[in-house]
Amino acid sequence: MRRSAFIFAATLALGAAACQQPALAAESVVTAPQAKRIAKEGEGLKTAIFAGGCFWGVEGVFSHVKGVTSAVSGYHGGTERSARYDIVSSGITDHAEAVKVTYDPSVIRYDQLLRIFFSVVTDPTQLNRQGPDTGPQYRNALIPTSAEQLAVAKAYLAQLTAAKLWDRPIVTKIERAQAFYPAEGYHQDFMLNNPRHGYIVRWDAPKVAALKQLYPGVYTASFQRN
Known part of the structure; x- marks a missing residue:
């Protein structure tokens, strides 16, 4: 089921019942290695863009990372x-649901954000989908905004490919930075504002x-508001 349908159905069908169940595991959780190439x-402050399926979860995770000052869906x-x-x-456009992350590299580096992204945010082996969401708009991609980020992203993808952490090939692409259009207001801080939403409980809260659990040193309970 696509998340677009989930928005209308999950709250009614799962709603309060879903939030009473223990959080289920996210679709892909691994302990990705530290990057060999340090950013x-x-x-x-720097910015980077990440596409990893539904932007609710991508934003939700990065909003809990120390050094991240803004995460915009x-x-x-x-x-x-x-x-x-x-x-x-609808999947008929060239857009990807993505999150623009603004961060302080003296607190959290780009290579560390990559490690978090591949550990708990996205399954890099899924092509044009994540979890229940299907279509090219849910593709997972890295969108570097500088030459340094590009070099680090290429090196880390090569490192992950060699590490063979997943049973299937990595399909994550590096895309050239293009225009980024902030999503509608109700999508911003969605996890913060809708913690009992069925989709959030099932797919994003576990991330x-x-x-x-994996990175307590960079986790912060203070949700970064956009």
């Missing part, structure tokens, strides 16, 4: 005219729990 990005690529949820969710 050297200098001083000042939106649509990467495509055109401004069609950057609307009702259109993007935050995994972040806390």
Whole structure:
């Protein structure tokens, strides 16, 4: 079932019942290795874009990472005219649901964000889908915004491929940074504002729990508001 249908059905069908059940495991949780190539990005806040399926969970995880000052859900690529949820969710545009992450590299580096991304956010072996969501708009991709991020992303994907942590091949792509269009207001801070939503309970809350368990040193309970 696509998340677009889940929005309307989950709260009614799962709703309160779902939030009373123990959190189920996220679709892919691994302990990704530390990056061999350390990001050297200098001083000042940096931004990076991550596409990893439903942007609710991507935003939710990064919002709990120390050093992240903002995590904005939106649509990467495509055109401004069609950057609307009702259109993007149909899968007919070139957009990817994505999250623009602003962070302080003196606290959390880009290579560390990559490690978190592949450990608890996305399953890099799923092509044009994540969990219950299918379609190219749910593809997983890295969208570097600088030459340094690009070099680090390439090196880390090569490192993960050699490590063979997954039984299937990694299909995550590196995409050229294009326009990023913030999603509608109700999508922002969705996990924070809707913790009992059936989709959040089933698919996204376990990712935050995994972040806390695997990387307690970077986890923060203070949700970064957009």
